[in-house]
Amino acid sequence: MDWFYAIVYGVVEGVTEFLPISSTGHLILTGNLLGVPWPQQVKNTFEVVIQGGAILAVLAYYWRDFLQIRHIGQDQGQQRLWLGVVLACIPAVVLGLLFGDFIKANLFRPSVVAWALIVGGVLMWLIESRKVTPDVHAIEDIRPFKALAIGTVQCLALLWPGFSRSASSILGGMLLGLDRPTATKFSFYLGVPTLGGAALYDFLQSREILxxxxxxxxxxxxxxxxxVAYLAIGWLLRFVSTNDFKGFAIYRIVVGVLILALISAGVVQNGSLV
Incomplete structure (x- = not known):
């Protein structure tokens, strides 16, 4: 059955990684509801490594855009974009090195993830309810300060497991004046170094576990x-061009409540996930 679990995990990861609904929360539900018999260390490593597939989907979807980096010496827009990506990654790298082990040991449990889903859903609803006109409509126009600020907000996903990296970076971008499609696309770009680096590192360090x-x-x-991630990226970009995130907000709250209910019923154990 390992091949079946691998496919299901891959589908869940592909659908949820870039949608603002927390891949962590959905993988917890998947593993518990299916009764996946793998040791917890194997589950954790597998989940991180298959993120590499989702990251490759971003590279494939935007391959023409990424090729523009070859003109970075002459293109100020490309210079600003990639400086912004680098700056936005710094807060997560620093916090991960300083507090990553502590967070995993103390906060990486289903109840924490569930509350992150609920609180994130409420914040998403409130942010979408504001009447604000965005002033940034292309990722090449994101100023360095705003990029760094988005990266700082993105750290919510690190400090509070289950909040969702994509949700925190998208909401941070919208709060800082990016329109919804631009904030979503910038979140995809940020995922390449942050998630890609983590996936490669875990694969190289944990081949014996896998x-x-x-x-x-x-x-x-x-x-x-x-x-699945390639398809999800295209769908999300089409969706945000004409819709807001309130539907995702409701969905997050429902999933968070479901996880808490399953914990209460004893279906999901509220122990450490590492």
Missing amino acids: AQIGLLNVVLGAVTSFV
Whole structure:
């Protein structure tokens, strides 16, 4: 059954990684409801590594845009964009190095994830209810200070597991004046170094752990994640061009409440996830 679990995990990861609904929360539900028999360390490592498939989907979807980096020496827009991406990654890297182990040991549990989903959903609803006219309509126009600020807000996902990296970066961008499609696209770009680096590091450090379920199953999960994430990116971009995030806000609250209910019923154990 390992191949089946790998495919299901890949589908869930691909759908939820870039949508502002927390891949962590959905992978918790998936693992518990399916009764995936893998050791927790294997689950954790597998979940991080198959993020690499989702990141490759971003590179594939925007391959023409990424090729523009070759003109960075002459293009001020490209210079501003990639300076912004680098600056936005710094807060998460610093906090991860300083507090990553503490957060995993003390906060990485289903109840914390559930409340992050609920609170994030409420904040998303409130931000979408504001009557504010955005002033940034292209990722090349994001100023360095705003990029750094978005990266700082993105740290909510690190400090509070389950808040969602994409949700925090998108909401941070909207608060700082980015329109919804621009904030969403910038969130995709930020995912490349942050998630891609984590996926590569875990794969190189944990190949023996992953061997317990077979490296072919890891590849299967990553490929599934790639295909589904590619489709999800296109769908989300079309969705945000004409819709707000209030539907996602409601969905987050419902999933958070569901996780709390499953904890109360004893279906989901509220122990450490690491």
